Amino acid sequence: MTASPFADKTRRVLALIRKEGRQVLRDPSSLAIGVVLPLMLILLFGYAMSLDVKHVPIAVVLEDRSSQAQDIATSFQLSPYFETHQVTSMEEARDMMLSGAVEGIFVVQSDFARRAAAGDARVQIIVNGIDGNTARIVEAYADAAVAQARLRDAAENPDAPVVSGGQAVVQNQLWFNSANDSRYFLVPGLIVLIITLIGAFLTSIVVAREWERGTFEALFVTPVRPDEILISKIVPYFVLGMGGLLLCMASARFLFAIPFRGSFVVLMGASMLYLLVSVAMGLLISSTLRSQFLACQVALVATFMPALMLSGFIYDLRSVPLDIRLVSYLVPARYYVSLLQTIFLAGNVWRIILPDAAILAVVAAGMLALTSRATRKFLD
Amino acid sequence: MTAAVIIGQNLRKQFLRKGKQPIQALDTVSLEIAPRTLAALVGPDGGGKTTLLRLTAGLMRADAGELTVLGIDTKANPQAIQDRIGYMPQRFGLYDDLSVQENLDLYADLHGVSTAERKTRYPQLMEMTALGPFTRRLAGQLSGGMKQKLGLACTLVRAPELLLLDEPTIGVDPLSRRELWDIIRALVRDQGVSVLLSTSYLDEAERCEHVVVLRDGKVLAQGPPQDVTSLAKDRTFLATPPDGETPRVTQVGLLDDPAVIDASPEAGKVRIVRGPDLNTQLPASSALARLQLESTSTRFEDGFMVLLQRAAPAGQPAPKAPPITSIVQDGPRSEVVVVHDLVRCFGKFVAVDRVSFEVRRGEIFGLLGPNGAGKTTTFRMLCGLLSASSGTLQVAGTDPGAAATRQEIGYVAQKFSLYAQLTVAENLDFFASAYGLHGARRRERIDWAMAEFELGPVKTQLGGQLPGGYTQRLAMAAALLHEPQILFLDEATSGADPMARRDFWRRITALAQAGVTVIVTTHFMAEAEYCDRIAILDSGRILAQGAPAEIRKRGATNANRNPTMEDAFIAVIEEARAVASKDKAA
Numbered sequence: 005m006t007a008s009p010f011a012d013k014t015r016r017v018l019a020l021i022r023k024e025g026r027q028v029l030r031d032p033s034s035l036a037i038g039v040v041l042p043l044m045l046i047l048l049f050g051y052a053m054s055l056d057v058k059h060v061p062i063a064v065v066l067e068d069r070s071s072q073a074q075d076i077a078t079s080f081q082l083s084p085y086f087e088t089h090q091v092t093s094m095e096e097a098r099d100m101m102l103s104g105a106v107e108g109i110f111v112v113q114s115d116f117a118r119r120a121a122a123g124d125a126r127v128q129i130i131v132n133g134i135d136g137n138t139a140r141i142v143e144a145y146a147d148a149a150v151a152q153a154r155l156r157d158a159a160e161n162p163d164a165p166v167v168s169g170g171q172a173v174v175q176n177q178l179w180f181n182s183a184n185d186s187r188y189f190l191v192p193g194l195i196v197l198i199i200t201l202i203g204a205f206l207t208s209i210v211v212a213r214e215w216e217r218g219t220f221e222a223l224f225v226t227p228v229r230p231d232e233i234l235i236s237k238i239v240p241y242f243v244l245g246m247g248g249l250l251l252c253m254a255s256a257r258f259l260f261a262i263p264f265r266g267s268f269v270v271l272m273g274a275s276m277l278y279l280l281v282s283v284a285m286g287l288l289i290s291s292t293l294r295s296q297f298l299a300c301q302v303a304l305v306a307t308f309m310p311a312l313m314l315s316g317f318i319y320d321l322r323s324v325p326l327d328i329r330l331v332s333y334l335v336p337a338r339y340y341v342s343l344l345q346t347i348f349l350a351g352n353v354w355r356i357i358l359p360d361a362a363i364l365a366v367v368a369a370g371m372l373a374l375t376s377r378a379t380r381k382f383l384d
Numbered sequence: 385m386t387a388a389v390i391i392g393q394n395l396r397k398q399f400l401r402k403g404k405q406p407i408q409a410l411d412t413v414s415l416e417i418a419p420r421t422l423a424a425l426v427g428p429d430g431g432g433k434t435t436l437l438r439l440t441a442g443l444m445r446a447d448a449g450e451l452t453v454l455g456i457d458t459k460a461n462p463q464a465i466q467d468r469i470g471y472m473p474q475r476f477g478l479y480d481d482l483s484v485q486e487n488l489d490l491y492a493d494l495h496g497v498s499t500a501e502r503k504t505r506y507p508q509l510m511e512m513t514a515l516g517p518f519t520r521r522l523a524g525q526l527s528g529g530m531k532q533k534l535g536l537a538c539t540l541v542r543a544p545e546l547l548l549l550d551e552p553t554i555g556v557d558p559l560s561r562r563e564l565w566d567i568i569r570a571l572v573r574d575q576g577v578s579v580l581l582s583t584s585y586l587d588e589a590e591r592c593e594h595v596v597v598l599r600d601g602k603v604l605a606q607g608p609p610q611d612v613t614s615l616a617k618d619r620t621f622l623a624t625p626p627d628g629e630t631p632r633v634t635q636v637g638l639l640d641d642p643a644v645i646d647a648s649p650e651a652g653k654v655r656i657v658r659g660p661d662l663n664t665q666l667p668a669s670s671a672l673a674r675l676q677l678e679s680t681s682t683r684f685e686d687g688f689m690v691l692l693q694r695a696a697p698a699g700q701p702a703p704k705a706p707p708i709t710s711i712v713q714d715g716p717r718s719e720v721v722v723v724h725d726l727v728r729c730f731g732k733f734v735a736v737d738r739v740s741f742e743v744r745r746g747e748i749f750g751l752l753g754p755n756g757a758g759k760t761t762t763f764r765m766l767c768g769l770l771s772a773s774s775g776t777l778q779v780a781g782t783d784p785g786a787a788a789t790r791q792e793i794g795y796v797a798q799k800f801s802l803y804a805q806l807t808v809a810e811n812l813d814f815f816a817s818a819y820g821l822h823g824a825r826r827r828e829r830i831d832w833a834m835a836e837f838e839l840g841p842v843k844t845q846l847g848g849q850l851p852g853g854y855t856q857r858l859a860m861a862a863a864l865l866h867e868p869q870i871l872f873l874d875e876a877t878s879g880a881d882p883m884a885r886r887d888f889w890r891r892i893t894a895l896a897q898a899g900v901t902v903i904v905t906t907h908f909m910a911e912a913e914y915c916d917r918i919a920i921l922d923s924g925r926i927l928a929q930g931a932p933a934e935i936r937k938r939g940a941t942n943a944n945r946n947p948t949m950e951d952a953f954i955a956v957i958e959e960a961r962a963v964a965s966k967d968k969a970a
Contacts, residue, residue: 012496019493023482030481222477222538225441225548226494227467381462384399384444 016228020236024210028240037206042198042248046255049194050187059087060142063097063106066090070117076127079153080110085145107132108142187260192344193317195252196337199275200311202245203282204289208303210237211290211379224381234379238283245279256348266347270357274347277364278340282307284371291378311337316345339363387455389546389578390417390440395449397435397601409435410446411601417580422572423594424609425582426688428881430851431598433582434474437550440580441471454545470544474551476535480524484515484534487523491538501542509537512567527755529560536567547571549581553588554879557754557907558950559957565591584881585908590684597691604695609684615694616686619645619662621677622653632748632893632914637671639890644672646689648886649913651946652933657686685882692883720745720870720901721766726775728761728924735761737924738775743917745869748892748902750912752953753921759905760798762921763874766903767795780869791819794863794871798878800855804848808839808858811847812865819866833861837891853884860891871895873904877911889914909950920956927960 028034064077081088089106091097097109111128119125129146131139214220223233253271256262285307293299313319314328315337321329332338339360346356397410410432417423425433438444440453442462451458453465478487488509492502510516513533518526523534532552539547549568553561565588571577589595590609597604597612605612625634631649638647638656643666646657656677666673721743728736736758743749751759764770765777768784777784780792802811812833816826834840837857842850850858856876863871873892877885885908892914896902904915912918912932919929928935932949939952947955 015496016494019490023479023486023490026486027479027481217480218473218475219477219479221438221443221473221475222471222535223494224443225466225469225471226491227463227496228494229463381466382443382445383438 024240061106062108067114068116073112192348198248204286204307207286208299212296212299215294265351274343280368288375310335315341391452393450424589424592427598432601469546470539471548478523485519492541529755547579586685612687615690623675722778750915750918757921758924794868800859802847815862837861
């Protein structure tokens with residue numbers, strides 16, 4: 005019986021992959037992490053969690069009773085983002101703000117109509133700054149509402165004086181998310197979480213488990229080569245990760261109708277790179293620590309938490325302090341988030357996609373090299 | 385004569401420990417194993433047996449020295465060796481979530497066994513291991529003995545040139561052990577495989593052609609087992625205990641006699657290995673002087689004990705007898721444990737089937753039986769960890785589930801429920817508080833446990849890193865902290881070396897004399913000789929019950945008039961199984 009060395013290798017790898025696959029299917033906890041958890045995350049993030057600020061209670065103080073002032077107040081009333089409470093005095097509004105009944109105050113001062121006629125009309129927007137994130141969003145919405153009123157006004161009587169106060173940034177903010185729906189970036193961001201979870205968290209357990217149960221000791225004293233063990237540990241979890249990705253893609257498309265502007269092939273390519281990074285990180289942690297419990301903890305802290313907080317998925321990296329932003333450059337998830345958001349919402353913008361993908365490829369190669377160094381057939 | 389399959393020269397291997405003295409696992413070890421030989425590694429725990437096997441398998445690299453396996457240097461090309469040998473580690477390396485067949489297929493695939501070869505090989509393995517009916521069962525659901533056999537079958541999917549087995553018979557009942565040995569011997573005889581195995585059963589070593597005795601990383605002896613046996617030549621005797629004394633009490637007295645190297649109960653008598661000065665006049669105080677001695681044939685174990693004694697480093701005190709608090713002998717020996725028609729079912733499976741027995745105060749009662757006979761289930765019911773499906777049981781006069789009863793019992797589980805991440809002192813502290821001990825009493829009991837079980841030197845070591853013998857002592861110390869009346873020991877000596885077992889039984893004997901009732905399970909049939917009474921269980925039913933001498937008689941045949949306990953055990957089980965299968969057929 006003389007088969008070629010390559011055929012031998014293939015047969016051994018396939019045998020190991022088959023074994024790994026069976027273990028995944030029979031172990032309820034891998035299935036929970038691989039299938040149930042992604043589903044729960046999708047539903048949770050898709051339906052229950054939203055970063056949108058809607059129906060913000062806001063006090064409207066109309067010191068001026070002119071029709072122009074009424075117009076502007078109406079545009080707040082019609083906006084889905086606000087729930088207006090008409091009050092008569094600034095005093096009253098301030099009390100409401102202090103008691104937390106409203107998040108902002110929109111003031112049309114008594115000289116509004118007069119100054120508008122002079123071409124120098126002003127409105128005042130006061131926002132509760134305790135929750136900075138919400139405050140900025142409320143501010144932007146208010147700007148938008150004023151700007152809308154101004155545009156409507158301009159369209160109706162082109163000769164009328166211009167109300168200033170709304171900044172032009174409004175348009176910028178909503179370019180790629182024209183419905184201003186947080187799902188649009190939450191669901192693509194979710195892909196990062198799920199791939200990190202399956203890729204790093206699940207695989208962090210599998211090598212340590214073999215060390216703990218002593219199965220490696222028997223496996224090592226067979227013709228199996230270290231690279232074959234490595235490949236057999238990567239492939240099943242890679243496939244599982246791709247399954248999770250497709251699940252997310254399908255839910256994004258059919259459940260939440262999120263637009264997809266880039267190419268599917270590019271997305272798959274980018275995801276494979278990031279999945280490889282995650283799997284390699286999980287394996288590296290697992291082969292180094294050799295304890296399931298420790299590996300789990302480390303994987304959580306080293307991969308999942310940064311993917312959640314430092315990738316730009318939840319917190320906009322442009323608004324975090326500089327030092328944290330610098331740290332975020334070390335988080336591979338950051339580049340994947342940027343890739344996903346670009347591909348989903350903007351399309352194939354190669355200027356962004358190529359450098360991000362290149363970084364992920366380099367990290368993947370480095371991680372795999374480290375992992376294969378850590379996978380040796382020695383007990384000492 | 386071809387070249388040796390294993391040639392080791394001056395092998396050294398050290399393990400570094402954080403902040404502690406490194407352990408010299410192997411210290412200038414040289415050995416040579418000839419082809420087609422059955423060779424055994426024996427010696428106390430921590431002697432370096434597993435390390436030597438791992439070096440041979442290319443799993444570890446020696447710090448110094450040369451090791452050639454099948455003509456290949458282990459350092460230069462471990463993979464080439466691993467391609468040609470079979471290795472079964474102590475924890476068999478089976479995948480619990482794969483079935484028997486899937487485990488076999490995996491190893492067949494890895495070893496490149498063709499489909500045609502499998503057609504002939506699989507039926508052979510199945511016949512050899514009797515696993516045929518269980519091919520679809522998950523490996524995790526097999527009994528200990530079956531797992532061992534499956535582990536062996538996996539390493540034998542193709543005939544290796546050299547087979548390395550690390551403690552292949554640990555925790556295996558006598559029946560399965562005999563079957564495993566038949567398999568191993570057939571491999572050497574019929575297929576020319578060389579085998580090197582480690583074992584703590586010295587009767588197994590006696591059956592090998594070559595023995596290597598390792599202790600503290602050094603080779604004490606090497607050669608045919610007869611060489612070791614002959615060390616105790618003409619020095620082994622049997623003594624009948626004086627009237628009214630159990631063999632184990634006589635034995636403990638003898639162990640402390642300087643003229644005695646080893647003593648163990650055997651067939652109602654005590655086997656004695658005497659020191660070299662046979663002709664010196666014994667002092668009047670000697671326990672030996674008052675006994676009538678008859679000389680008997682020497683076993684490997686006797687020679688092994690002589691060898692170890694001789695090699696004991698100077699200055700190391702001989703183990704002293706633990707203090708015996710008081711001997712409670714006044715008054716009637718009341719029944720402490722009463723079990724009547726006890727039944728426990730798991731679904732349709734009857735694990736314990738109408739079991740009845742009684743144990744009196746200060747008695748040692750042994751439950752023997754093959755893997756899966758229902759011993760552990762019975763234990764769990766006695767400790768109140770599991771409820772009975774029917775029948776009655778009384779422990780210390782009440783229901784075992786009651787909280788008050790729990791204070792009266794100590795339980796050492798099969799795998800010693802100790803905390804691996806806590807130190808010895810922390811473990812004791814925890815168990816003391818778990819038993820509700822506090823204040824001065826708690827300190828007193830912990831100090832007692834430390835002294836009694838000589839745990840002082842390992843006080844600050846983690847529970848998970850203790851050498852074998854110490855783990856067992858710590859487990860016993862923890863179970864005795866609250867001074868229970870009844871002690872349950874489930875396979876507590878599994879995998880322990882002969883010295884640790886002597887030590888263990890010496891303590892048990894002392895406890896029984898102090899009035900503690902002890903119930904044990906064990907796979908070492910020789911240990912049944914320490915018991916006052918034993919019961920043999922199979923498939924949940926008691927097949928035989930009585931004093932060791934009565935049970936031993938059940939093994940007598942025309943060819944074998946002096947059966948050992950192991951012979952009797954096998955005879956009882958096989959007889960019952962033959963009847964059962966006849967009933968089934970009818």
